[in-house]
Amino acid sequence: MSQDRQTVERVIERLHEVYGDRVQSGAAICEQHAHTTSWVPPQPPDAVVFPHSAEEISHIVKTCAAEGVPVVPFGAGTSLEGQVNAARGGISIDLGQMNAVVSINAEDMDCVVQPGVTRKQLNTELRDQGLFFPIDPGADASLGGMASTRASGTNAVRYGTMRDNILSLEAVMPNGEIIRTGARARKSSAGYDLARLLIGAEGTLGIITELTLRLHGIPEAVASATCAFPTVGAACDAVIATILMGVPVARIELLDADLVRAVNAYSKLSLAETPMLFLEFHGSEQGVAEQTATFAEIAADCGGTDFQEATSPEARSALWQARHDAYWAAIALRPGAVGFSTDVCVPISRLAEAVTAAQEKAGSLGLVAPIVGHVGDGNFHTLPLIDMNDEDERARAREYVSWLNELAISLDGTCTGEHGIGQGKMPYLRKELGHAVDVMAAIKVAIDPGNIMNPGKIFDI
Amino acid sequence: MSQDRQTVERVIERLHEVYGDRVQSGAAICEQHAHTTSWVPPQPPDAVVFPHSAEEISHIVKTCAAEGVPVVPFGAGTSLEGQVNAARGGISIDLGQMNAVVSINAEDMDCVVQPGVTRKQLNTELRDQGLFFPIDPGADASLGGMASTRASGTNAVRYGTMRDNILSLEAVMPNGEIIRTGARARKSSAGYDLARLLIGAEGTLGIITELTLRLHGIPEAVASATCAFPTVGAACDAVIATILMGVPVARIELLDADLVRAVNAYSKLSLAETPMLFLEFHGSEQGVAEQTATFAEIAADCGGTDFQEATSPEARSALWQARHDAYWAAIALRPGAVGFSTDVCVPISRLAEAVTAAQEKAGSLGLVAPIVGHVGDGNFHTLPLIDMNDEDERARAREYVSWLNELAISLDGTCTGEHGIGQGKMPYLRKELGHAVDVMAAIKVAIDPGNIMNPGKIFDI
Incomplete structure (x- = not known):
């Protein structure tokens, strides 16, 4: 479905008439919207548009659909598998200017956000209310992007993934229709779970324009710890035992000896250069103390040594900064x-x-x-x-x-x-x-018969 | 899509040749497969078949699809909105004989079950391993049926719903293809979330033939409690404060004064006949004691009175039996x-x-x-x-x-x-x-173009 140049130019011109300099087609900005750390080379879009509302996205999608020009949603550009590449050209829809927290409903422990809000921005806005959004993929990704890749990260062992922390979505479908998958009820059995279908669809079925998110209370107490193990197997045994014992660990991360070496060098730490678990416990003061003690006992049983707690906010923050910098530490090796x-x-x-x-x-x-x-x-x-x-x-x-x-x-x-x-x-x-992919493809064809939504991703059709 | 009688008879005859007396078309058994407590009258199928495997279901579905005869999956028949009615006639596929627990993977805290396994049966089989499956809709429903209605119940506030406790599904699709939505990984971003699409689809997109379920550790300690409130509003305030405080309550159930009166009469209790919360706390001994104390304090702040703990297994069991019998207690009013x-x-x-x-x-x-x-x-x-x-x-x-x-x-x-x-x-x-229903309908048509899977449910097409 390669687009002839004239058609794409016509669509860009039409968008330009409506959105003025919120439509950009310079080489630099197009390349910036195609960076990728996958094996595939960057594939820049033909233009980038910066909408301000679901209605504008609906209009953009209809304009592109009428000419068969692809649209590729873009959040913060932190995806790792080429999700934002314009595989077949077309228009990148950058949601970065749709970055408002629409409402925070503290009693209901939910909030409504636009897709360009990043997780750090949201947590800053939530802090005063004693609430937080737990999904932490490391990068300061946009929440629309995190939904689209079904992101998770270090806290998922306790708080689940994006799948579990979205109550409902608003999205623009390939025909330009704006739908809402539900309201703010904490659970629902009303028909097919379209929110869960859009979560992880990587923008191939619709563009998420608003998210209703489930929030959690900032725990009364937080403690972090590290523990060294003689082998990866011993560390894994400790993880299994911890979870079987029902310790509601908030984070439990393994670093192998190579990565510990990298982190020591990069973050100026002096951890034993052997497989290592980084942990975090959330709860009441008493609960966290109990969790920490239970884990220390399990770890010792599994051959763990050098168990160290980090309870001060500074020590915890240094530890998790080191963990989050592990990617850069590794690269620096x-x-x-x-x-x-x-x-x-x-x-x-x-x-x-x-x-x-x-x-x-x-x-x-x-x-x-x-x-x-x-x-x-x-x-x-x-x-x-x-x-x-x-x-x-x-x-x-x-x-x-x-x-x-x-x-x-x-x-x-x-x-x-x-x-x-x-x-x-x-x-x-x-x-x-296997054949489940055929079912996915049938859904894609039914919802996006023109194949204009982020084509060339997930599977070929 | 009314079926002419001859076509249906031909299909039943064909099934009879293969499955012998596992195909039944007597009036009594057909009526038994259409009971409903909704407003709609019972609509019996033309016959009932009792398959033993996904392969048999695939064959049955293909046989029916070839003639445009509807199929209606049937679990334990405990649904409440006419889900098992044969709205357009056809064959009820009773999964009751597919009731094997296929495997229990204790270290992974998961298990694989056939769809006819009921929740009580599963929990009996799990008990020795110190594990349980938390979803409890009251009735002893089948797990396939619970998945299909996205069931939840009293424990959902802590453990989530069927949506959250299924790792993957095997299903027979309307074309007879057997698909698997995933394996046993605890999370996945591999394409569209077909498991979540089938969960809550009420058998209109496919017939679930195997479930991989997430299990939980039986808590070290359990305590139950009741607390009376002057008004429903006061009880709700206590609920909101409890959840905001991060108390990981396992059950928190409201009975209004009418229902308390009914329960007192039916279950020979002597609760104050005013709005009442029934609660359950799960955790370590220390954690449960802390949760109970925190709730008692919150309840008192909200005007709660007569806070009573039930810690012995007998007292707890009597309390929750009364709660589960609330439906019958109400009817007896x-x-x-x-x-x-x-x-x-x-x-x-x-x-x-x-x-x-x-x-x-x-x-x-x-x-x-x-x-x-x-x-x-x-x-x-x-x-x-x-x-x-x-x-x-x-x-x-x-x-x-x-x-x-x-x-x-x-x-x-x-x-x-x-x-x-x-x-x-x-x-x-x-x-x-609104328009989200059109997206559901488009998915239904794409996956089941002949509309043979439980037609006449959820939405009209």
């Missing part, structure tokens, strides 16, 4: 290299096996690939650091990523726990889900 | 009457207003309609008790139900928190969701 994050997720009983196999495979291929994991969910990221000028190394990295995705699938897991399919993981989706 | 459960759900800040308005409306219409609510979620059921021989009373009850559903919608809520739309609530879905 090999200056000039590019890091490609993988994202497999397996049942927790298979986690130690998967992490160990991933370490061995990287070693056997001569790759440096430190590992960090949201291990309470069985989700871990390896970060092969690749010299992009080395053709042979690129090929080995590709072999590694492909092997890892297939390993996860063979262990009853998935190739993507939280980053989405985008363009980068398209080859694995059918291996993972 | 007016012998010979039929009770029609409503199911609205509103933001918790609007709950007191909604419950009070519902009481007044019932009074003004001369109806007896006791109320019980899963108030932590803002969901409550009123149970108008109707003399079906009194035409005028039936009309007033219809007016009441219609008024109540519209009230909930006007308060940013839904006409159904957990029972589903079925046939009974079809008139309200479009009022609630």
Whole structure:
């Protein structure tokens, strides 16, 4: 469905008449809307438009649909699998100017936000009310984007993912219709769950224009801790026991020895350079003390050593800043290299096996690939650091990523726990889900018969 | 799409050849598969088939699809909105013989079950492992049916609904294809969330043939309590404060004064006949003690009196048995009457207003309609008790139900928190969701172009 240049120019001209300099087609801005850290090269859109309302998006979508020109929604541009690439050209719809918190309903513990609001912005606005939005993918992503990739991150083990923390959505569909999937009830059995269908659809079914989010109370007490383990297997045993014991751990993150080394160097820490768990506990003062003590006991039983608590806000903040900087720390292990994050997720009983196999495979291929994991969910990221000028190394990295995705699938897991399919993981989706992909494609064709919504993503049609 | 008799007979004959006496078409068994407590009269299928595997269901569906004969999945028959009625005739697929627990993965806290397994059966099988499945709609429903109506119940305030506790599904689609929506990873961003699409679809998109469920650890300690309040508003204030304080209450149920009176009479209790909260706390010994104390303090601040704990298993069990028998207790208030459960759900800040308005409306219409609510979620059921021989009373009850559903919608809520739309609530879905219903219909047509899967439910096409 390649667009002839004239058609695209005509659409841009029409948008320009209505939106003036909120439509931009300079090379720099178009390239900025196509950055990607996947294997696929950047594919800039033909123009970028900055709408201010669902009605404007509806008009933009109708204008593009009438000419068969693709639209690609853009939040903060932090996705990792090429989700914002304009695979078939067209118009990038940048939602960054739709960044208002529409309402906060403290008694109901919910809020309504526009899609361009970022998670940090929201949490700043919520703080005074004693509330927070728990989903934390690391980057300061937009909430519309986080919904679209079904993001999660470090807190998901306790608070769930974007799937669990959205009450309802407003969206512009490919025909320009504005729909609302529900209201503010905390649960509903009213028909098909269109909110959950749009969450994770990566903008291929509609453009999210408003989100009603579930909030949580800022816990009375928070404590963080680190604990070293002799092996990845021992750390995973501690994770399993912690969850089986019902400790409502808020974060439980694994760093392998390579990554601890990287974090020590980058964040000036002096952690033991061995597999390490970073933890956080939320609750009442008494509850947090009890959780911490229970975990310390479990960890000791599993061979954990050097258990250290960080209760002061400064110490906690330093610890989690180091964790969030793990990506940059890893990159700094090999200056000039590019890091490609993988994202497999397996049942927790298979986690130690998967992490160990991933370490061995990287070693056997001569790759440096430190590992960090949201291990309470069985989700871990390896970060092969690749010299992009080395053709042979690129090929080995590709072999590694492909092997890892297939390993996860063979262990009853998935190739993507939280980053989405985008363009980068398209080859694995059918291996993972077989004929279910045909059902997805049937839904896509029914809702977007012209294939104008972020075409060329998730699966080919 | 009325089927001519000959076509249906031919299909039944074909099924009979393969499945022998697992195909039944006697009047008694057909009527038993159409019982309903909605306003709509029972609509029996033409025959009932009892399959043993997904492959058999695939064959049955293909056989019916080839002739355009509808199929209607049947679990335990406990749905409340006519979901199991054969609105356009056809074959009821009774999943009761597919009742095996396929596997329990204790370390992963998940299990795989066939759709005919009931929640009580599952919890009996799980007990030895220290695990349980928390969703409790009261009735001993089948897990396939609970998924199909997106059921929840008393524990949802803490543990979520069926939406939150299913990792993946296997289903037979209308073309007979068997799909799997995922594996056993605790989270996934791999394409459209087909599991969530099938959950709550009431068998209109596919027949669930296997469920992978998320399990929870049986808490170390459990305590129950009751507390009386001067008004519904005071009870609701206590609920809001409890949740805002972050007390992880496992159950928090409101009974209005009428229902307490009914429960006292039916279950031989002597509760104060005033609005009452029934509560349950789960956690460690210390955590439960802390939760109970925090709630007692909040309740006292809100005017609660007569706070009573029930910590012995016997006392707790008597209390929750009384709560679960509330439906029968209410019916017994007016012998010979039929009770029609409503199911609205509103933001918790609007709950007191909604419950009070519902009481007044019932009074003004001369109806007896006791109320019980899963108030932590803002969901409550009123149970108008109707003399079906009194035409005028039936009309007033219809007016009441219609008024109540519209009230909930006007308060940013839904006409159904957990029972589903079925046939009974079809008139309200479009009022609630507008054009979103067109998107649902487009999905239905794409996946089931012959409209053979439980036709005549949720919306008309």
